[in-house]
Amino acid sequence: MDIRLATSDDLPRFFVYLARQLKENGADDSVPFQPLSVAESRLNDEMRTRFTQGIDKSLQQSGWRRMLLAFDNEQLVGHIDIRPYQEAHTEHRVLLGMGVDKSCRGQGIGSQLLNSMFVWAALHTDCEVIDLWLLTENQSAYKLYQRHDFIQCAQINDMYRIDGRSFGYTMMSRRICS
Template identity: 40%
Template sequence: MNIRPAGAADLPPFFVYLDDHLRDNGRDGAPLFQPLSRAQSQLPPGLKVAFIEGLAIPVGEPGWRRLWLAVDSRGSIAGHIDLRARPEPLARHRAMLGMGVHRAYRRRGLGAQLVDTAIDWARSQDGLKWIDLEVLSENRPAVALYLRSGFAMTARIEDMLEIDGVSQDLSYMTRALG
């Protein structure tokens, strides 16, 4: 598996991959991995714009985003991870993490490789000191992955979201880069 930084030319196939990925959200008894209704199986348009514009913004500036793709031997996207600016103006020393792994590659260690890639890159950036993330608490495989990768649980908010009429707890996690 090749994990590499993504550029603007990678975004159209990445968006197709993400739409397919979102169709798995909470399907067939699996936990929700995105805070979206099971009926919403397409990437929101605003998020597409955030990726397109964010890749061109320098790290440390509002709206920056970096994306890595795991690509299999056929050239298909097997997973992704992204780091992005926090929305708070005085949190430029922190990044938010998002990731996903294609259904055919889950439970094979690819998630840990993607997290390691993002952490290694973040450590090389002047000014970044922390990586934060939010995860649906019922997504125990993701929570366990992040804990193994050195993230600490900072909060779990009960009944934070209501998705498809069901209460969902949201966990906040963070990892120091030093």
């Protein structure tokens, strides 16, 4: 497994991977991993723009984003990214997003991506805390984050009504150097 920092040259391949992943969101009545309906679960221009603009910004600029990509025999099989909050006085915290290709889940790639991001963030940023939000019903993701010392900070029951189903939203946090 090769995990490395993404560059703008990686974005075309990343967007193909992300589009494929988003098509799986909530498909076949599975628990969604994004708060999007099945009809909305597609790569759109706004998503492309956030990644494209964020990856080229320095860590001192508003809207930066850093992403690590996991490759298995040159095939993109997972990603993890951090980005700053937009609110003032939150420079010590970042938001995390991640995903692993459906065909590769359960192989420890999520754990490798998390550990790699903890190391990268500790070495390259002044951030102290990583936060994330996930749909409460996504218990496999919840358990993964728990195993990596994320602590549940908040839960909002019935936050979303997606495709006629109710979903909660859970916030978890972890110190970068714990």
